[in-house]
Amino acid sequence: MLLTPEKTLFVRGSTPVLLLADVPIHDVLPVLNAPDGAVPRCEGWSIVSKLTLCVVDGPGEAGLVVPAVGAAVLDGEGGISRPGDMADWCADTEQAGGAVVLSLDQLPEVLDWARLLGSGSARGGFVPSLA
Structure with missing residues (x-):
C-alpha cells in the first residue's frame, strides 16, 4: 500500500524514527509500551530506506511504501531539518541497522x-534494515 507523505514524519537521530499516522498496518504492528525508552524489536518486520522511498514490510501481506522525496524530516529535538536531510535519515538508518517505526x-x-513510548496507544518497535 502506498502511503501519502502527509501521514509520515521521519525523525533523525542515532536511532532514527518513522512516525506513521492512521495507517492500515496499525493493528498488525505490536502494541508498544516502552516507558523506560527500551523499544522492543518488531519480529517479522523489515525496513528498506532509500532517498526516494521507504518500504516497511511485515508478515504476510502487511506493509507500506512511503514516498520519501520531499517528506518532512525532523531533527531529534523536533525541529524541521533542511531540504536533503532524507539522505541523512537513510544514513542514520543504515548506521543503526534499522529504525523505530x-x-x-x-x-x-x-x-x-x-x-x-508510554502511551499504550502507539504500535510498533525497532524494525531492522533489510541487508
Missing part, C-alpha cells in the same frame, strides 16, 4: 518521547 492515530504536534 511508530504507528499512531495522528501525528504529534510536539515530539514528547516519554508520552509516545
